Every structure is written in structure tokens, then in C-alpha cells.
Amino acid sequence: MAHWIWYPGDFEFYLGLRVTSARKEREKQIIPDWKLEMFNCNVMFRSTVDLSADTVVKIQSTGSVCVRIDYKWYSPIDKDNKVALPKGRHILVVNVYNPHQLPSLFIDSHEVITNSSWKVSCDNVHWKSVGCWNFTDAALPPTEYRLPTRLIFPIESESVNGGTLYDFGTETFGYLSLADAVGEGMIILYLGESRSEALDKEHCLTYEKINVNSKIPAEVTAEHSAGFRYVYCEIAECEASFESLQLYYEYLPLENKGGFCCSDTMLNKIYEISLRTLRLTTREFFIDGVKRDRWVWGGDSAQSYLLNFYSFFDNEVCKRTIRFLRGKNPVLNHINTIQSYTMFWFVGLYDYYLYTGDKNFIIEMLPDAKSFMDNFCLKRTDERGFLVTMPADWVFVDWSDITVNGFLSFTQVLFAGALKCLENLCEVAGDSVAAERYDALYTNIVQNIFKTFWNESMGCLIHTDLPKYDHCVTRYSNMFAVIFGLFDRDQQTRVIHSVLLNLNVPSITTPYMKLYELMAFGELGLHKEMHEFVQSYWGGMVNLDCTTFWETYEPEKSGDEHYAMYEGLRYGKSLCHSWGAGPLLIFGKYYLGVSPTAPAYSRFTVKPELNLIENFSGKVPVPDGEIRVAFDNKVLTVENASDGIGTFLQGDLRHEIAGQTKMVYDCKKGVIHSQDLINECSAV
């Protein structure tokens, strides 16, 4: 089947410009201070064609075209964009040039068809496989790509201060629209993720101005999309009016492939709100928040990949995000200017592979991954192999008040994790020479991490290597060292008490780092503590009637204090932030207990937590099916509706679950039954 084809990555850069430039706060457009990549404007597509007869093909493109056959002089193109090709075997090269839009190509004739087998170059030297996706309609080139919308309405409205406050019931996203608008004037819609924000005309972070100019009632829709729950509007002094407010809700079509439901109402709410949060922030790319920044961040998105694997399992949005974040060579700065976000890029790429088993994508990205490491990261290391902080680096760890001076153990542990992930990816692609090289670097940096940061008397990694902070401990490096498996058993035990369960170590205030903390808990079997944290932290937001999870949450704050962030902006905080959706992973990986141990869940473990909730059922999507886990306080059922092989773990019990079989475990008796899944009907 014919596909629109382009230079790989260019679709993402093109789309990324559109997404990134959409951040608008009141009258201000806000532009990131890192490099934004442009697509290549002059792209050469090449294929060898074998024609049984002289033929004429139609060239469709987004841009100007010129055609050469066997590298001869340019072929004539008629006014219908048709080119005559001679019978026989020929090399066909089609240039597409467009400095304004993504150059792409579509040919769908009998013997010449654009598809993933074509090669592409922007310099006539380096040829790659083309980029393509599901654009198979000649009339819909990739430049026309838009998320779909559907019309929704506020669930209630009330009169406040002479205006009307509309409530959409939950956080939402899209293009506001006035039904039956009439007259001439500017309608201002003040937006709020909170009621307070929408009513605070002076300080709400976003508003929409809609120009009405119609003698007869007509629909008028805002030019920009926005993320919000409430809309406030005063039309008293305006010469224009409208009948009702509506929203073209814009969304990425996503199937809810995961599931979790249990006897604890709060957990059910947390699951549902997490899912809404992730759904709203999963769009052209994984973005951080829907009100702001609406940008793609390396740290946020690496977490979103994981959450996605326990919910929508959408590979494409992961790939788009990974390509966009990587950008082009030369790499001039860390991803989003943040050191750790560069590291998360490598970790995220490995996670993507582990969950999806998509080797083709790893082969596509490995040259970029290696050059990113070799020509950028490794050029910024000291004699210990530590990543050095350069003047323009943003040393972001988390939104908490900690020093970022000196070499941080957090950064170096993540760097070690990145090297290990890259090593693994090289193995996947069969590049064992590079794998060995990264392994040596990994071994070296891990040694130096312990030499530099491990405090034997305190029993933990200290925060920084600066002598004046030699007793400063934070959770970050210790929890990532758990996750990356850097500690031995003894060290783990010590870190549990010296850091993880030590209330004197400052607590984490963002769901972002909270997730990693809980993952460390989960890895160490601290499920009870994990459970308490989920209930108190995410439950704390639920108790404040959130409909999506927030960028930060500090329980000690109250009322509108919760909404402020960033240099005192009264509503600066994002109340729908992708990294708020962490429970999706916690429920799937540590409650249902399903986790891949080999790519694409060809091997996985099922280690459900049976001591915290009376009963639960849920499912975890895998590339070729799903794993369903249900518990009724007596019997645990695991249905392996996939071809992978699961290992059920419970205490000392270890049982292999073959593909397409169901395991029933009687908890009281400790007895296991298995049966084929065929002819079984599953329902979660």
C-alpha cells in the first residue's frame, strides 16, 4: 500500500514546532530557550523500480518536485504532475523542496509505490530508510495531520458577579466555541483549571478572546486550543452575545488497554483520575501539562512512556516523542537544557524497547543514541567519568529547595543508568563492540559513584561531593540507585532505613519524583509504605476534589495556595500534569504486579500484592495480548492472554504461566491450577 514518506524525524520536528509554539499565557506567547529543530527543506527520495512497460506515474508531494531517472538530466513533469518512466530497471530519484512545510512524497501507481522500502537523503551522501506512518490517503498528506475533535458541553453554569461561570465537570482540552453568536465585539473567556482561577480575571493564566462579527446567529470557534475546567465570561458591556458555550474537545484516539478496579474506592478514584491525566497529556507527543507548558520535556515524557505501557500501550506517541526530543546533530545542549533529561532520554528509549520489543525502532535510533552519548555527553565528563556541569546547564532535580552545587550523586546515578541502557540497546542491535565500550564506562562510573558519594557510616549516597554538604542526604540518588540495581543487599537494607523510611530526609513534593520513590519501595518490597503514600499523597489531591493530578502537591498548603507556582504566579501551577499519573504504573507493576523481564513481555513476572486490598481485578496490556489479574481475597486468578511466559511469584512460590493459559491460585491452601485460555471468556 502506498504511504506518504518523508525524511525520518522530520514529521516530528514539523509537528513539534506546531505543538511547541502553541504555549500562550494571556497576551504572551512563551517560547522555549532551547534549540527548536526545523525539518529538512530539500529532501531526495530514492527507489529502484522495475517496470514491465513504459509507464506514467503521478507524483504527489508537499513541495516542489524534480525527478531524475538513473541520475540523468531532470525529467519533464507535466501540469498534472505526471512523469514518464521507461520500461526496465531504473533508479528513480525525486527531490521534494519546501522551506515552509514538511516535504513529503506519495506515489501510488501500478509498479511504483512509495513505502518504507524507499531511501531518503538530505545531502545526497547519507541515505536512510524513509519515515512514514499511517498516511495512506493521497489527499491527506502528513502536513494535514490534526488531532480529531468532538463537541462537548459544560455540565453546569452559574451566575457569578454579573457573569457566567461554566463548569465542564473535569479538566478538559480543546477549542472553545460560541454557539449562535451574534453582534459585533470581542468575547473574553477567562479560563481556569480551578474555579478560583476562572473567576480571577486579572490573574488567570489563560484566556481566550473570540471576535464575533455576525448579524445572524453563527458558531464562532477560538483560534487556539486551551486546557481548563472552568470558563468565566462577562458579556454585559459587549455588543456581541452568544447562546451557549461549547468545546471542540481535542484528543488523541487512545484505547484504554489497561485496567484496575478494587474494593478501595479511593484507589479506584486515583486510578480513574490518573488515567484522565495521562489521556489529556498524551497527544501529538507526551506533553507535560495541558494548561502549561504544553511542551515536550525529557523527564516528564520518560515517565509517560512507562505510564502509557500500563494503560494505552500506544507505541507511536512514544516514538514521536523520542524522535522529537533527540533532535538533530550536532547536539548543542542537554534535552530541554536539563542534564537529567538527557539521561532520561536513554532510559526512556530502553524502556520503550523492553515493553514493546520494537527492534526496528532501536535500529533506527541507535546511531542517534550513540552519537548523542559519544559526541555530547562523553565530551562533558571528568576523569572519574562523571558528567560535568557546564555554565548553561539547568541542573534540575525536582521542584524542591536543595543545593545543586558540586557533582550531584543524582546526576551521576542517572548517567550510569543511561550508559547501562545504551549498552543494552547496542546489544539489541548487535553492536557488541559499542556495548563493551559503554559497559566499561558504566563499570567505571559506578565505582566512582560509590567512592565519591557512599557514606559508610550513614549508610547511603550523599547528595553532593562538596565538603560543606557532606551530611546532606536526599532521596533522589538513593532511589534511582535502587531502581537501577546499583546497591547490594546490605546497602539496600541500610538505605531503606537511612533514607527511604527516614522522615528526617526531606519528603518529595512532586508526583514526578514520588513515582520513582514508590518504584524504589516496590522494588524493595515496601508495599505497605508504598500503599500508604499512594493514599496520602494522591489521595490528598483527590480529597481536594481534583479531576486530574497536579504538577506539585504539598499537603500543608490550603485553599488557593495550592494553585500558585513559579515566581509567585497565582495560578502558575499546572493542575493536569502528566507526571501526576504515576499510580497507573504503581497499580499495574506493584499491585497487579506485572512486569516485563524480557523484551515485549516474552518473559514477565506476576507478583501481585495480596495483603493490602480485599479484592481487585485488573489487566496489563502487552504487545500481543494482555495479562489479567484478579483477586477476591481468597483466590487469585492470572490469565496470560499472550504468548509470553510469565513467572508467578508469591513468597517462596514460583510458578511458570505458559502463554494463553490461566492460573488459579488458592491463597489459603497455596494450591495452583492451570488451564488453557482457549474457549475462556475474559472480562475485567
Added chain:
Amino acid sequence: MAHWIWYPGDFEFYLGLRVTSARKEREKQIIPDWKLEMFNCNVMFRSTVDLSADTVVKIQSTGSVCVRIDYKWYSPIDKDNKVALPKGRHILVVNVYNPHQLPSLFIDSHEVITNSSWKVSCDNVHWKSVGCWNFTDAALPPTEYRLPTRLIFPIESESVNGGTLYDFGTETFGYLSLADAVGEGMIILYLGESRSEALDKEHCLTYEKINVNSKIPAEVTAEHSAGFRYVYCEIAECEASFESLQLYYEYLPLENKGGFCCSDTMLNKIYEISLRTLRLTTREFFIDGVKRDRWVWGGDSAQSYLLNFYSFFDNEVCKRTIRFLRGKNPVLNHINTIQSYTMFWFVGLYDYYLYTGDKNFIIEMLPDAKSFMDNFCLKRTDERGFLVTMPADWVFVDWSDITVNGFLSFTQVLFAGALKCLENLCEVAGDSVAAERYDALYTNIVQNIFKTFWNESMGCLIHTDLPKYDHCVTRYSNMFAVIFGLFDRDQQTRVIHSVLLNLNVPSITTPYMKLYELMAFGELGLHKEMHEFVQSYWGGMVNLDCTTFWETYEPEKSGDEHYAMYEGLRYGKSLCHSWGAGPLLIFGKYYLGVSPTAPAYSRFTVKPELNLIENFSGKVPVPDGEIRVAFDNKVLTVENASDGIGTFLQGDLRHEIAGQTKMVYDCKKGVIHSQDLINECSAV
């Protein structure tokens, strides 16, 4: 004074896209098969401002803007694009984002003014001095840059085959326009650089289609510009008609600063035609030809710089061309994919410095020059230091039928020249470490050139290192070795006879390489032979009534045969080709004999050729004035209207000409008088 500012190079890339994409032949747009650079779409401008009071400044930009003061949260911008700045010393950062057009910035307030002192970055890490030029009008940003036009008319028209043939008298360029066009229909104007081409509707390389749709007579102008002399039009079957044909002649304003006039009518014609040729091809950039390709080529332009220094002495068009050709990092292929064109880039940059003394530009370009050499060229060398041919390289020497297999002496001699030029530029910028490094590479490659290519029995450099061609000699490497001073006296003498004056060595058919051949003649004192070549070669084209000089000229051809080129295209040859204008340099450097020996003519030589023409007068522009040379067959006058110091050379005579003095030399008596130029009135 306030200037529009941008990221350095971006103006050239932006303009370059416009120029490069203008090549159209009949229905085909022709797109180069090398990388076309895009401008940066997200640019940060930075300046430290010192404000005596709170102030409000207006931000003008080509793109969306956001502003930060002292790296704090984004400042509000009102609807008139005004931003409030607080009193005191602050760092002002203004982002300009535009994926469609060059992002640029203009601020012209009391204490905040955009100018060359601002810094700019596209990644927030690497800061450079901004790019700017003569855009000082707030209403005319660089995106509005267009060459000026003026209306001109055909000098005659005649009826041919039922249509009308218009003749503009000479080759010209611009937008064709129909005066008082009326009716409804498509007017087709067939264009020709030759009469034959315009009349050959089926094969002429370019035509213009102009849509007329007007009930009352109105002017309609073509959308595209074109280069041509003749226009043929048949409107018999068309429902539209027009009163007269006109042309919006488009040109770069250039002052004719050089001059040459003599007793030989043919030489005067050659000078005039050369000047027209160069004028037409000196535009936004130095382009190759006005009919085709209208592209910027590394070889052609390096020659144009030299010709420009003996005529218009326009620095800006040189700088634009050099920046555009260099492109951005990473360099992925040779300039225009041609090895030697990369080498000419270095040579051209050095020539630019030698003639202009523009050290600032060298400081701007040196990092790009070094990285081009280090990260690209030197990565493609063998153990002898020779440049290796990679699969995608176009080994273009000249349009002649010679082998390009093996290592060519031509390429390696040019590579040596490039290394020497880069070494010199490093010295200029005070980078003696790099200079030493390039010097060592230069010394090594020169040794290996002689070891590999010098044939002692033949007394010349052979063409290639392939054994089967061990007696193949071409002029190219030998003449460049003369120009770059690689030969000792003995070798020079041998090469004169074994190659330069040896009729068995194939003659050169392009003015491109002809110029270098004549420069070698000039350097070796073979003025008589040089003179004969100018008369026969360029004179040969004059005798065919050319009005501009051609891309190639082969005297043995006749009639319309002269117009064919490129895979049998009947009118494929460009009849107005920049590299046809070589006599401008020959007259200035080898007839008038003026040549810089130190940057910006602070030192120069005057070595006029007094044995070939009865009398002549002329002038050579220098950065701070001009050098006038006149000869009336008895007395030679040299007026040094500059502050540089000239050295007059004639036979064994050597005389220093101080700045702002005039030297009179009585040729018969061999007597020299000098006098101050002040109060002198000069006329050439």
C-alpha cells in the same frame, strides 16, 4: 543607530533558499541535490541594558516574541508590542520564533537599541555576535529584502513566423511585463539568450507564461524573473493581447570602481562584455549564470570574488556568498558536492581577506573554516594527507573529457592551497597553534604531491596516480601549482615548456579554467602568450557577437552548435556565465599590473605590461581609494590614490610609490618622477 539583527548566517540561508529555488526550466523546477540550509527558527537575542529610568520599549520583530529581564519570568508584552523595563542595569533576552521566515529583531528606543553589540544564540549555550547589515528602517526588516528594479524596453522587434521577436540588445535579467494587456488568456513568452533559442518554441530552455484577465488595458508582470536577451511571442490564437513588452530589470546596485580602456578595440569590447557578465551574475550572491543555474557554486564564486575586486569591490556580496556556501555544522558533503569547490571556499576566504583586509569577517568565519577543515576535510584523507574521493563526491575539474579516476594531482594541489590559505587566516586571527598545525599538514601534502605526481623525465605533474595514466598530463594541477607557488624556478621553466606552451596538452574549453591558466602565464611573465589567448579566446566569442561571456567556448564549433550543452540540450549552455568575466582580473592584475601583497593593499605591486598595447589607462579599486595606471606608449603614470605603499616593478627597476603620490615613468629614458597627489584631479 538601530539595526535589524539576526543569527549570523541566517539571513544568507534565508535569502539562499529564495535564490536557489528560483531555477525553473520550462515546466520544471530544478532543485539541487545537496543540503539546503534552513535558518534557525528560535533565536535568543541578548544585551545588557543600563536604564536611567523606568522605560517602555517597543519590540519589532519578524516572528513571535517573548521577553525576559534578568532571566526572570516572561515579561508582559502589550498589544502594541511594548514591554516595560525597570530602571538600572539588566540583562534583556528577547526570543524571536518564526519557522517560516528569518527571525529578526529591531528595537529603537532611547536607551535600548539593537545593533552589532548584541549577542545571539539558538541553543542558550553558544552565544555569538548578531548578524546585521544595512537594515535600519523599522518598516523594512530583512525578510523584505529585494533587489531593486527599473523599467527597460526592447531595442527592437520584428515579425517572425507570425509572431514577434523582441531584442533587448544585450543579455539582461528581470521580470517581463506586458503593458496594456487586455482580454483573457495565457500569453507565452519564449525566451532566448540567442535568437535561435527564442524562436525555437519547442526547445528554448525557459519561457514565461503570463495570465491576462482584464477588460481594460492593464500592466501584467511575470511572477518569475528570467535571464535572456530575446523574447518571442505569438498571440494569434490567444484571446488576450498586449500593447508592448517591457522588463523590470532587476539588479544589485554596484558601483563600477575599476576601469580599463586602451588602443585595442577588441580588448575594450572584452572588458565591457566582461563587466556586463559579472554585473548580471552579481546579485543576492554571486551566481553562475542568469539563465541557468542561477545557483551559487563554490568554484564559480571564488573566481567572482577576484573579478569583483578588480571592478565593483563590493564586500557584502562576497560575505553573503561565503556564509551561504559554508552552511552549518555538521558539514555532510563537499560544497555543491564537488571536492575542489570546498578547496576554493578556503582559497576564496583568504582572497577576500587579502583584498579587503576585513579582519572582523575572518574572526567571524574562522571557527567555521577550522571546523570545516578539521571535522570534514581532514576526516577524508589518506596516510599521505591526500583528499580521498568518497562515493558521493563529484570530482569536477572542468568541462573536459579527462579521467577523474585515482588521486588527481589537481585536487591535491588545491587541497594544499586550501591548507596554506587556512594557515594564513589563523595567523590573521592570532591562532598560531592552529596555524602551525595546518602548516605541518601543508608541508606534508606538498612533499607527497611531488613524490606522487612529479615526473622528472617529463618535467611536470602528471594528472593522476593510476599507473595506466602515467603519461597523462593536463594543465590543471600544473597551473595551480604555479599560482600557489609550489614550483621552484627550474620546475617552473620545465612546466612552461612541458605543459603550458605545449600544444599536445589538451587545451582548456571553459573561461573558468582559462582564467587560472592565464594567471599562471601572468605569474610566469608569459604576457605575450596571455595576450594572444585573451584575443583568440574571449575575442572569439566577441566575434560571434556575444553580449556576455559564455560557460564554455570551443572555437571549432559553429552556428547553433555553440548553444548546446548537458546531455544534448539544444540550448543548455549558459551564455552569461560569471566565470566568463575573467578578463577583468587579467586586465587589472596583468595589464595594469596591480596586485596586493599585503592585506587591503597596504602593500601592493604595480607591474604594468608595456609591450603589448600602444596605450591604455585604467584603475584598480582598493579599500581606501584606487590605483590609477596610464600609459601613452612613452610615459607611464601611476597614481596611488590610497594610503598603501606600492612597489613599481619594471625589468630590474624597483621603485616605491608612497601613499597619495603619483609616479611618472619615462619609459625611453628610464627616469622616474614623483609628486603628491593632493590638489591633483584624477580622471580615467
